[in-house]
Amino acid sequence: MFKKGSKLYSIFTGVCPKCHEESMYTNPNPYILNNLFSMNEKCSHCNTKYKIEPSFFYGSMYVSYGVGVAFAVAAFIVSYLFLNSTLTEAFIAIVITLIVFYPVIARLSRNIWINLFMSYDKNLASKK
Numbered sequence: 001m002f003k004k005g006s007k008l009y010s011i012f013t014g015v016c017p018k019c020h021e022e023s024m025y026t027n028p029n030p031y032i033l034n035n036l037f038s039m040n041e042k043c044s045h046c047n048t049k050y051k052i053e054p055s056f057f058y059g060s061m062y063v064s065y066g067v068g069v070a071f072a073v074a075a076f077i078v079s080y081l082f083l084n085s086t087l088t089e090a091f092i093a094i095v096i097t098l099i100v101f102y103p104v105i106a107r108l109s110r111n112i113w114i115n116l117f118m119s120y121d122k123n124l125a126s127k128k
Contacts, residue, residue, distance in 0.1 A: 005120050011111045017118035019046040024114070030103035037106070046124040052117060060106075060113035067105050067112070071097055 002008050010017045014024055022045050027035040037057075042049045051057070075097035080090040098105075 005122065007115050007120070010115050010120065011108065014107060014111050016043040016046060016048055016050075017115050018048040018121050019043060019124040020120060021045040024050055024111075025107070030107045033103065036103055037110075039110075046121075048118070048124075050114065057110055057113060060109040063112045064105055064109035067109050068098060071101055071105060 002012065004020045007017075009015070010020055013020075014028060016022050016024060022040075022043050024039050024043075025035070026038040026040060030036060039050055041051075072094045075094045076090050079085045079093035080087070085093065
């Protein structure tokens with residue numbers, strides 16, 4: 001399921017959606033906030049251009065909303081149902097979760113967005 005060649009592999013690792021050989025980001029660590037959105041122009045392995053058109057990744061903002069809601073719901077369930085916190089404490093847990101995981105949510109949303117438009121090509125992966 002998370003093996004090279006699957007969409008989930010590309011989404012969760014942030015590698016090129018076409019060949020799965022190289023990270024799309026100049027720094028794979030999302031918590032280096034100066035480089036959070038800094039991406040390579042294209043894949044050095046298969047020459048896939050990541051920004052298909054100008055402002056391509058604006059669409060990932062819509063994905064980010066859904067991913068953020070999923071993180072918020074998970075934080076609520078863990079804090080309110082499993083840890084028996086009050087609603088106020090659960091709200092605080094949601095806010096803290098969204099702040100702490102913002103870099104992950106932003107990168108994950110970009111990865112999901114680009115993988116909606118590109119698919120793995122095993123011929124490109126074995127090119128070099």
